[in-house]
Amino acid sequence: MSKNRISFGSISFVLLIILMGTGLISCQEKPTSAEKVYVDTLYFKLKGDLKALNIDPQELQARKDELVHTMYPMVQDTFGDLRSAFEDDFNGMRTAYDTYLNKHLLYTSATNLLIEEVEEFRKDVDADALSRAEFKERYNALLVKVKANNAKVEEIAKPVYDLEPMWIRLKLKFDPKRDRRDSLISKK
Secondary structure (H helix, E strand, O other), X not given: OHHHHHHHHHHHHHHHHHHHHXXXXXXXXXXXXXXXXXXXXXXXXXXXXXXXXXXXXXXXXXXXXXHHHHHHHHHOOOOHHHHHHHHHHHHHHHHHHHHHHHHHHHHHXXXXXXXXXXXXXXXXXXXXXXXXXXXXXXXXXXXXHHHHHHHHHHHHHHHHHHOHHHXXXXXXXXXXXXXXXXOOOOOO
């Protein structure tokens, strides 16, 4: 009877070791194809950030110069309230353009570096060089970086895009070729 207990105990112990080994091996699985799609999502988010940063800095500098050298002087002889309203608009636009111009190169470079990091991660995933746990760890770290980068890009690019209709309106209003006499009267 004690022999049966010893053999049952040793068999149980061996089975326990086998099951634990199988469990450890199953933890070393490779990332699934559905998880690999997440890498592409990171890549395309960063490409979208680059497109958002695709505003021409020379164009913004020209707009800023036109605000300062053309539009500011044109409103100096208008009524006080109207002049201050225009100057507030001009100052807001200048601030948004300055912020974009100052941070454009920094954020473009940071986005390009993140794209390289994601491409390297993609190569490791395609080569099945990562376990599932390593994949999740690296993916989550990259996701945090991509979200932070996206927020920074949106912080400088969104105001410039939001100001585009105002720029078009001001450009038409202060066009030197436009006849100012009929500015308040609409012809039908």
